[in-house]
Amino acid sequence: xxxxxxxxxxxxxxxxxxxxxxxxxxxxxxxxxxxxxxxxxxxxxxxxxxxxxxxxxxxxxxxxxxxxxxxxxxxxxxxxxxxxxxxxxxxxxxxxxxxxxxxxxxxxxxxxxxxxxxxxxxxxxxxxxxxxxxxxxxxxxxxxxxxxxxxxxxxxxxxxxxxxxxxxxxxxxxxxxxxxxxxxxxxxxxxxxxxxxxxxxxxxxxxxxxxxxxxxxxxxxxxxxxxxxxxxxxxxxxxxxxxxxxxxxxxxxxxxxxxxxxxxxxxxxxxxxxxxxxxxxxxxxxxxxxxxxxxxxxxxxxxxxxxxxxxxxxxxxxxxxxxxxxxxxxxxxxxxxxxxxxxxxxxxxxxxxxxxxxx
Amino acid sequence: xxxxxxxxxxxxxxxxxxxxxxxxxxxxxxxxxxxxxxxxxxxxxxxxxxxxxxxxxxxxxxxxxxxxxxxxxxxxxxxxxxxxxxxxxxxxxxxxxxxxxxxxxxxxxxxxxxxxxxxxxxxxxxxxxxxxxxxxxxxxxxxxxxxxxxxxxxxxxxxxxxxxxxxxxxxxxxxxxxxxxxxxxxxxxxxxxxxxxxxxxxxxxxxxxxxxxxxxxxxxxxxxxxxxxxxxxxxxxxxxxxxxxxxxxxxxxxxxxxxxxxxxxxxxxxxxxxxxxxxxxxxxxxxxxxxxxxxxxxxxxxxxxxxxxxxxxxxxxxxxxxxxxxxxxxxxxxxxxxxxxxxxxxxxxxxxxxxxxxxxxxxxxxxxxxxxxxxxxxxxxxxxxxxxxxxxxxxxxxxxxxxxxxxxxxxxxxxxxxxxxxxxxxxxxxxxxxxxxxxxxxxxxxxxxxxxxxxxxxxxxxxxxxxxxxxxxxxxxx
Numbered sequence: 001x002x003x004x005x006x007x008x009x010x011x012x013x014x015x016x017x018x019x020x021x022x023x024x025x026x027x028x029x030x031x032x033x034x035x036x037x038x039x040x041x042x043x044x045x046x047x048x049x050x051x052x053x054x055x056x057x058x059x060x061x062x063x064x065x066x067x068x069x070x071x072x073x074x075x076x077x078x079x080x081x082x083x084x085x086x087x088x089x090x091x092x093x094x095x096x097x098x099x100x101x102x103x104x105x106x107x108x109x110x111x112x113x114x115x116x117x118x119x120x121x122x123x124x125x126x127x128x129x130x131x132x133x134x135x136x137x138x139x140x141x142x143x144x145x146x147x148x149x150x151x152x153x154x155x156x157x158x159x160x161x162x163x164x165x166x167x168x169x170x171x172x173x174x175x176x177x178x179x180x181x182x183x184x185x186x187x188x189x190x191x192x193x194x195x196x197x198x199x200x201x202x203x204x205x206x207x208x209x210x211x212x213x214x215x216x217x218x219x220x221x222x223x224x225x226x227x228x229x230x231x232x233x234x235x236x237x238x239x240x241x242x243x244x245x246x247x248x249x250x251x252x253x254x255x256x257x258x259x260x261x262x263x264x265x266x267x268x269x270x271x272x273x274x275x276x277x278x279x280x281x282x283x284x285x286x287x288x289x290x291x292x293x294x295x296x297x298x299x300x301x302x303x304x305x306x307x308x309x310x311x312x313x314x315x316x317x318x319x320x321x322x323x324x325x326x327x328x329x330x331x332x333x334x335x336x337x338x339x340x341x342x343x344x345x346x347x348x349x350x351x352x353x354x355x356x357x358x359x
Numbered sequence: 360x361x362x363x364x365x366x367x368x369x370x371x372x373x374x375x376x377x378x379x380x381x382x383x384x385x386x387x388x389x390x391x392x393x394x395x396x397x398x399x400x401x402x403x404x405x406x407x408x409x410x411x412x413x414x415x416x417x418x419x420x421x422x423x424x425x426x427x428x429x430x431x432x433x434x435x436x437x438x439x440x441x442x443x444x445x446x447x448x449x450x451x452x453x454x455x456x457x458x459x460x461x462x463x464x465x466x467x468x469x470x471x472x473x474x475x476x477x478x479x480x481x482x483x484x485x486x487x488x489x490x491x492x493x494x495x496x497x498x499x500x501x502x503x504x505x506x507x508x509x510x511x512x513x514x515x516x517x518x519x520x521x522x523x524x525x526x527x528x529x530x531x532x533x534x535x536x537x538x539x540x541x542x543x544x545x546x547x548x549x550x551x552x553x554x555x556x557x558x559x560x561x562x563x564x565x566x567x568x569x570x571x572x573x574x575x576x577x578x579x580x581x582x583x584x585x586x587x588x589x590x591x592x593x594x595x596x597x598x599x600x601x602x603x604x605x606x607x608x609x610x611x612x613x614x615x616x617x618x619x620x621x622x623x624x625x626x627x628x629x630x631x632x633x634x635x636x637x638x639x640x641x642x643x644x645x646x647x648x649x650x651x652x653x654x655x656x657x658x659x660x661x662x663x664x665x666x667x668x669x670x671x672x673x674x675x676x677x678x679x680x681x682x683x684x685x686x687x688x689x690x691x692x693x694x695x696x697x698x699x700x701x702x703x704x705x706x707x708x709x710x711x712x713x714x715x716x717x718x719x720x721x722x723x724x725x726x727x728x729x730x731x732x733x734x735x736x737x738x739x740x741x742x743x744x745x746x747x748x749x750x751x752x753x754x755x756x757x758x759x760x761x762x763x764x765x766x767x768x769x770x771x772x773x774x775x776x777x778x779x780x781x782x783x784x785x786x787x788x789x790x791x792x793x794x795x796x797x798x799x800x801x802x803x804x805x806x807x808x809x810x811x812x813x814x815x816x817x818x819x820x821x822x823x824x825x826x827x828x829x830x831x832x833x834x835x836x837x
Binding site: 058070094131132135136271272274275278279282287288290291292293294296297299301304307311312314315318322323348 | 379383386389393394396397401436437471551560600604605606607626628629631637639640641702759762767771774777778781782784785786
């Protein structure tokens, strides 16, 4: 069996576990929960095997040091690794806190990333390394960045849940903020799902195809009617989430998850992710850039955006430690921080140009 | 924090810089302007950005917006005076905030822990009480051993009635970790400033065999190196038959006062350093000076007569056994065709070498066309004769990034401090513990109170363990 078989297996398992986690949240049936966890673990294990196999395949092909053959060299591989980190952190939390309801918030992030891989048609081939990537810093820099991203993703989920629990009135800023975020999330997932259904046959191409396929089945459709309808549906979805957001609160409350635990978990993920990100993402990145490009900091879009992300999380930590921000305000910053992470990771590569174009 | 608002002008400035609000505003302004800098491509020709601005704002206003942004320095904003000023404001805010809060933190660090009344222990964030049988000295012994095992050095104070209190703290210096992190940012900024004032970033393109004593900041500004650098050889290796370079290397020699002082082969990720100047392998190409390039062609007639020849550009040759003459007119290291079928060179690297040959017989033009080294189907002529394009030996050049940065060690030093500071800040905590042992009727009452400024849960676990050890003390448990 080669790596793609295991990747396929893990994708199926993750999608099933997401559906089951959501059912579990809705029906509070313990058996469903156990099956959901089983699928999540199966997915995680087969993904681990897949990454290991791919590493081996890459090593055999590349004629280079084993550590340099880490499969972390393009957008596809980095997304896969991000999902792996995310699920690892999630499973640790599930076992430590003996609570599965986070699953319904974390697995969609993983599935969103998988869907994105599928519809963007990004190249999954094992590509040989360009000279700039042939460095021992690759493993340390990329791995630590993604561990941090995964922790930030978890803080995003817990932050969002914390906001759901803490808000009372429909007209308060925090309530509007979280319903809007959740809507954007749901709508993006939905639109990507449509893209996937419509274009799955033509997915062959390269990363440029992102421009040609993303949202082409909905917002960016050639037909004005479909596009207008998509916007109308989006607005309707946003309104529904805003109108009935409180029922989510009841569901989460049913799981005895207090806002304090969520708040604490958000803080802990950021307090761990921040130093890892600083060291692995910024410092190691700078050292590597110094060796490869002759400049440790060039204000390249990727660098600038990671600095902005770093600022936001630094702000989160300071607001909490100095000003004592907790609950709603802090959670909003955490959610906002993850948007910056997504942009640093994907947006920069899609929309801006720069040296750091591997993923 | 200041207890009263300062009255003098300097006090007001100080208070402003010391306020978190001010720091946040600077943070936000740096972040927002940086975003503009990532959208507007930096230091490129104007056309590129006008295209971007046209997409965003429409054709009519794009040139005006470009001009405004240009005047504001946004086309090279990270080096503009106002962005540097913002960074300096950020640094000042950081320094002043730190000084402003330092006395309070120092008090927390230096103030030794002292015994506290047992009633207060019940109000601590971590607390535990237990009643056990036993003798105070034995229990004290057990508690002391357990505390020492956990890394504390307990002090002891009598509390009257034969009771006593053990108290200890550790990691009080960890409260300074955040200062280390803040100082590291200042160190890195200082290193960056030193680098940009006393260093340079340049570029040098050397043909194989060529020597230079300067690098170039831009094509018209040479910077003397203080020595000479020669490129002895350049090689590029590809992955199989693909265009994708696996590795490229330059063999360099440093010459100082006419003597060869250093030789090194550089490649991407492995530069050469001499007298504070570093040469990084960054690109390569085939010299446009095609006068010295040599073709390797195998020319054969349709009846099988063949010859290998080594002409140069503009040379003429004859196909063996015929009177057909070929004239090598053009060469491209990387030829492609645009949608209209016109040929153009897409790179300076030998990615798809091609040569244009014109054939004549007895003074009349027969046929002409492009011959690609990589595509044998282009080698066959309409009349069945054949010109195999075997190779092209051109002078290749190596492109190097040349840098002098006296600040880079300071930046590295700052990075190390930052890593250390972050570790202390996030993974160590100031932990304090009090264990009060008192007689209560026939039993001994142990009250434990503790606090940690970070990661309380882990410390709580330790306290639980301590309580278990004490509960299972020398005289058995209750």
